Amino acid sequence: MTISEHTTRLAGKVAIITGGASGIGRASAELFARDGARVVIADRAAEQGESVAADLRAAGYQALFVPTDVARAADAERAVKTAMDTFGPPDILFSNAGVLRIGSFWEMSEADFDALVAVNFKGAFLMARAVLLPMIQRGRGSIIFTASNLAFQGLARFSAYCGTKGALVAMARSLALEAGPHGIRVNCICPGPILTPMQDVPLAEYADPKTVLREAAQNVPVRRLGQPADVAQLALYLASDESTFVTGAAFVIDGGASAQ
Numbered sequence: 001m002t003i004s005e006h007t008t009r010l011a012g013k014v015a016i017i018t019g020g021a022s023g024i025g026r027a028s029a030e031l032f033a034r035d036g037a038r039v040v041i042a043d044r045a046a047e048q049g050e051s052v053a054a055d056l057r058a059a060g061y062q063a064l065f066v067p068t069d070v071a072r073a074a075d076a077e078r079a080v081k082t083a084m085d086t087f088g089p090p091d092i093l094f095s096n097a098g099v100l101r102i103g104s105f106w107e108m109s110e111a112d113f114d115a116l117v118a119v120n121f122k123g124a125f126l127m128a129r130a131v132l133l134p135m136i137q138r139g140r141g142s143i144i145f146t147a148s149n150l151a152f153q154g155l156a157r158f159s160a161y162c163g164t165k166g167a168l169v170a171m172a173r174s175l176a177l178e179a180g181p182h183g184i185r186v187n188c189i190c191p192g193p194i195l196t197p198m199q200d201v202p203l204a205e206y207a208d209p210k211t212v213l214r215e216a217a218q219n220v221p222v223r224r225l226g227q228p229a230d231v232a233q234l235a236l237y238l239a240s241d242e243s244t245f246v247t248g249a250a251f252v253i254d255g256g257a258s259a260q
């Protein structure tokens with residue numbers, strides 16, 4: 001575990017984190033657990049997800065892994081039901097699972113396009129839909145989607161991925177309007193380049209990935225790429241009661257890259 005600070009900003013809360021087996025989701029699962037949440041990791045990577053949950057339990061936290069393909073409605077509903085049966089109704093959904101497929105627009109396969117939409121956009125819809133009724137019944141909840149700074153900026157060869165992230169930001173705004181009167185907040189996190197296994201996809205196109213990463217860091221105003229823990233801290237704020245006046249918003253977290 002990489003996060004050492006320990007507070008209790010999520011004490012007593014139940015948090016479902018999709019994509020919690022790796023990268024941003026994993027760092028968030030660790031941070032949320034340390035801050036007092038009972039954490040449900042919903043991911044399709046069974047071995048990794050179980051290992052993250054087991055490590056958290058070994059460290060004395062309450063954590064559970066539920067094998068979940070967020071693109072399947074039955075899985076999304078089962079993840080929420082298992083969370084409720086084990087820990088109680090969800091206070092927080094961090095809908096963060098995502099995939100990346102890149103390539104020239106005219107060569108992208110229908111299968112790659114469908115995978116992007118199914119996981120990045122439909123998966124977020126299915127998970128949010130599954131938590132909304134229990135949240136409405138209790139009159140509270142925080143839903144956080146991981147979009148991307150690419151919801152706002154174009155990037156050649158990433159068109160379909162960018163489209164799914166823009167769609168998430170648009171969906172979150174409208175859901176925030178609908179859910180607000182029920183005490184439920186909906187926000188998006190829009191990271192720039194974060195050092196996670198997802199970066200292996202674009203880096204695989206280069207002979208010397210280390211040089212590419214070094215140069216990429218030089219193009220960021222704070223002169224480094226992001227770490228998963230950077231994003232987890234923003235997710236923690238949006239999940240906690242410190243942000244009760246924050247909804248319908250999209251937060252860019254990119255070291256200033258898109259401010260240029």
Ligand SMILES: NC(=O)c1ccc[n+]([C@@H]2O[C@H](COP(=O)([O-])OP(=O)(O)OC[C@H]3O[C@@H](n4cnc5c(N)ncnc54)[C@H](O)[C@@H]3O)[C@@H](O)[C@H]2O)c1
Nearest residue numbers: 019022023024043044045069070097098148193194196198
């Ligand atoms: N890394 C970045 O630079 C970056 C930048 C902007 C946005 N994001 C977004 O952040 C989110 C987290 O990505 P990451 O960088 O931590 O990558 P990652 O590859 O480390 O983690 C993604 C996780 O999602 C899981 N997942 C994929 N498809 C799934 C499915 N159908 N059902 C359930 N789980 C599934 C994977 O198993 C994995 O554990 C993604 O939505 C990604 O698009 C990442």
